[in-house]
Amino acid sequence: MSFSIFLQAVESLISIIIMVSLGYLLTKKGWFNQENASLLPKLVNYVALPTYMIWNLLSTFDKETFLPMFAGVIVPIASMLLSFIIAYVVSQVLNIGPQRKGTFRSLFFCSSSVFVGVPVNLALFGESSLPYVLVYFLANAFLFWTIGNYSISLDGRTAPAKLISVATIKRVFSPPFIGFTAAVLFILLDIHLPKFAMNTSKYLGGMTTPLSMLFIGISMFGVKLRNIKVSKDMIALLAGRFIISPLAVVLVTAFIPIPELMKKVFVIQAALPAMSQATVLAKVYEADTEYTALLVTVTTLCAVIAIPIYMAMI
Secondary structure (H helix, E strand, C coil), X not given: CCHHHHHHXXXXXXXHHHHHXXXXXXXXXXXXXXXXXXXXXXXXXXXXXXXXXXXXXHHHCCHHHHHHHHHHHHHHHHHHHHHHHHHHHHHXXXXXXXXXXXHHHHHHHXXXXXXXXXXXXXXXXXXXXXXHHHHHHHHHHXXXXXXXXXXXXXXXXXCCCCCCCHHHHHHHCCHHHHHHHHHHHHHHCCCCCCHHXXXXXXXXXXXXXXXXXXXXXXXXXXXXXXXXXXXXXXXXXXXXHHHHHHHHHHHHHHHCCCCHHXXXXXXXXXXXXECCHHHHHHHHCCCCHHHHHHHHHHHHHHHHHHHHHHHHHC
């Protein structure tokens, strides 16, 4: 990999770096704090992402072009299950504590495929990548809220969660998932939304990238680097997120051919930070919340280095 190619990959992320830095600086200036910053992910999750999915899918696909693309969901499912198996073995070999094993496994095989994945892939590949981002998101959401959720619950003091339950189904059907589902139904039923609805979805969806990046900058401001201590858990998790998970996608696509852009998007999706919702679940199940938050933060920081490297490689 030549240095010039690496620089080109870094340049494609400059806009993201600027927005993240802006979030950091505005927090330092006192514009954002722990209370008002929580509004940003709510706007992204409940407003921007669902509307952006509707606008992008309806303006990109019809029934004939959508169904072949959707068949590629088997690749992220297979690669993530492979990563989970590896995570299980690694957690046993490293003898990770009983209150941390399930959390480690969940962080190892699931990525922040929407909140970070959407803006990163839009910056790297353009709007043509979004449908593939959403395909990976479907697999990631289903496996995180089933296997990942169950694994984290085993670490807590509360009773373990059921692998499949009404609560699990409700979590899978998040606002972005509902937006995706609505768009798919419109495509399959050949329903065309009026121009004002499409324009509204486009404008609201345009908030996705800037709000997501600002929030990441806000979150990074709260990280105390002096409290981060390198451990075997951390090294293994970083290897899982940024080496093993992307390689699992490459391995699966060697047996299941998919379009080149779809493969590139899946590799980037697999090389993203761990799911931030894992910290929330750790708190709900009374697991080790501090341990979870630390590992999520470290993977977010390291992603700034890993993503341009992968972009240059692929």
